[in-house]
Amino acid sequence: MPRRHMHMTGADGAALRAALRVLRTKLDVPEEFPAEVLAEAERAAGAPRLPEADATDLPFFTVDPPTSVDLDQAMHLAKRSSGGYRIHYAIADVAAFVTPGGPLDAEAHRRVTTLYFPDGKVPLHPAVLSEGAASLLPDQTRPALLWRLDLDAEGRVETTEVRRALVRSRAKLDYEGVQKAIDTGTAEEPLALLKDIGRLREALEVERGGISLNVPEQVVVAHDGTYSLGYRAPLPADGWNAQISLMTGMAAADLMLAAGTGILRTLPTAPDGAVGKLRRTAKALRIDWPHHVPYAELVRSLDPQRPAHAAFLQECTALLRGAGYTVFTGGERPDPAIHSAVAAPYAHTTAPLRRLVDRYTGELCVAAVAGSEPPEWAVAALAALPQEMAGGTRLANTAERESVDLVEAAVLQDRVGETFEATVVDVKDREPLVGTVHLEDPAVVGRVESALQELPLGGRIRVRLTQADPGTAKVLFATV
Incomplete structure (x- = not known):
């Protein structure tokens, strides 16, 4: 980011x-x-x-x-x-x-x-x-x-x-x-x-x-x-x-x-399976996580300026809830x-x-x-x-x-229909066609839906803005 x-x-x-x-x-x-x-x-x-x-x-x-x-x-x-x-x-x-x-x-x-x-x-x-x-x-x-x-x-x-x-x-x-x-x-x-x-x-x-x-x-x-x-x-x-x-x-x-x-x-402590899920996420993002490396040590080695690392760090916040x-x-x-x-x-x-x-x-x-x-x-x-x-x-x-x-x-309400470069920062476990993307310009994080294929966690994709309504405070994207 x-x-x-x-x-x-x-x-x-x-x-x-x-x-x-x-x-x-x-x-x-x-x-x-x-x-x-x-x-x-x-x-x-x-x-x-x-x-x-x-x-x-x-x-x-x-x-x-x-x-x-x-x-x-x-x-x-x-x-x-x-x-x-x-x-x-x-x-x-x-x-x-x-x-x-x-x-x-x-x-x-x-x-x-x-x-x-x-x-x-x-x-x-x-x-x-x-x-x-x-x-x-x-x-x-x-x-x-x-x-x-x-x-x-x-x-x-x-x-x-x-x-x-x-x-x-x-x-x-x-x-x-x-x-x-x-x-x-x-x-x-x-x-x-x-x-x-x-x-x-x-x-x-x-x-x-x-x-x-x-x-x-x-x-x-x-x-x-x-x-x-x-x-x-x-x-x-x-x-x-x-x-x-x-x-x-x-x-x-x-x-x-x-x-x-x-x-x-x-x-x-994090519930059973939470760290295992993070290991699967790291693999999907092509982040090397040797089994002998503790979770805390891995987190400190990441660069939040790199999209894949930023996506993984966002996933890590689930352990702090x-x-x-x-x-x-x-x-x-x-x-x-x-x-x-x-x-x-x-x-x-x-x-x-x-x-x-x-x-x-x-x-x-x-x-x-x-x-x-x-x-x-x-x-x-x-x-x-x-x-x-x-x-x-x-x-x-x-x-x-x-x-x-x-x-x-409010920032995007006049730009419905436009396309943007985005990074996938989250994919729902049971709905791999639904997830979250972040845009660099403008700086927006929003829900995205894909009609055809699973979202690539940590990947760069193009998305189209389908909704931006300040009345409902909703911003929605669809994959292009």
């Missing part, structure tokens, strides 16, 4: 925004915050519960997409004099602003997660907090949960601490800028170490059998009142940054397991306790501005390190969180999928 943005002129912004409003209504998406929630957020923004500890001397930096202003994480990386590395990882302290049981708390439980649409987002918390007083914006002093992770020379975590502290970010960086600075050797040590630590953590991920899929993302691009579609291939810096977050999530899980109370993000949350209390070992893609216990804790559960895991970890009982409000909410998060995740996935469908249909 090409790493570029496509700028189409066919997707009229006004018409598409109207269709997106209909979609939000259909999904019963919460829009405006109630007056009492906004009032509490304003009061909290002006008078948060501030910690006594001060870590504003550390020059933190954030790494996010360029337009992001809801900044959950900031980091400072350093070498230890005794060898190894020290990571300070600041996470926005949402609990400093939200009173348990109040209107703001109740609204967060109703929303569960931030929803993203092409024409804007529907935030978990009011903007005065998520984009203002609670966000780790540069040159602003903020309350945070400050993690300190000491690593050995191989990147393994030796000690973990987390406490409340005031922090101050010095720079808001984006992935492309970080990648360029590291590649050109212009990055100062705290940033340059992101590559060193990230690669060490990636090696440890391979060692434990974890999986990170480098699948190009289909993205919606807004441009002068219109919308288009593009593909974005993740940069190495994306992966290095993700490793810091993953490491913190694993550390959080370990702290909660040791304390006997918590909530884990879990994923069962079925994730959920597992609660445990009273010191009992949870079952399941492992996230099979991480290949270790893991918890969501690094995105509290955008995800409800992270506020609770952060609170439980602070208590675990302090050796104190977690707050009653945090423990009382645990039982309901898995179901709440499942509903919010389903809504977020549906909103994202149907938004992209709408943009695809």
